[in-house]
Amino acid sequence: MFYNHHNHENDVIIIPFAMGTYQGDPLGGALFTLAHFKALRSTTNHFLSSLFPSIAYDTHIIGPLFIISFAYEHFQIELHVIGLSTQPHKCFAWSPSSLLLDFNIPSKFTTPLEGIKILGILLGISSFTSSFIKDAMLEDV
Numbered sequence: 001m002f003y004n005h006h007n008h009e010n011d012v013i014i015i016p017f018a019m020g021t022y023q024g025d026p027l028g029g030a031l032f033t034l035a036h037f038k039a040l041r042s043t044t045n046h047f048l049s050s051l052f053p054s055i056a057y058d059t060h061i062i063g064p065l066f067i068i069s070f071a072y073e074h075f076q077i078e079l080h081v082i083g084l085s086t087q088p089h090k091c092f093a094w095s096p097s098s099l100l101l102d103f104n105i106p107s108k109f110t111t112p113l114e115g116i117k118i119l120g121i122l123l124g125i126s127s128f129t130s131s132f133i134k135d136a137m138l139e140d141v
Contacts, residue, residue, distance in 0.1 A: 039084070
């Protein structure tokens with residue numbers, strides 16, 4: 001990629017740069033988020049019946065079970081185009097029903113049975129949320 005800059009003498013300066021940013025780069029997070037948003041927007045435009053709540057790289061797909069795998073595959077392709085990828089072992093698939101077992105979930109996904117925490121919100125059966133809250137309260141003691 002190249003960055004074009006017009007200096008005060010109206011000359012164009014082309015500055016080459018490599019993929020990625022350096023650790024501690026103050027613009028690193030913002031640049032990543034902009035690139036991630038491009039892939040996210042493309043996916044949301046293709047899967048209007050689903051929601052994609054995200055904070056930076058922490059993205060979730062919420063919607064009809066028969067669409068989620070397709071949405072995930074589309075998102076993977078869009079990320080790959082810009083040099084990004086997901087890490088399936090860090091991905092979770094959860095459903096309040098047992099129907100999740102009937103769908104083609106990628107094998108490396110974690111599939112918790114009781115619940116999941118999404119962007120700080122607990123979703124799951126009452127014993128999951130109660131246990132999570134109890135553990136959080138004991139950490140502060």
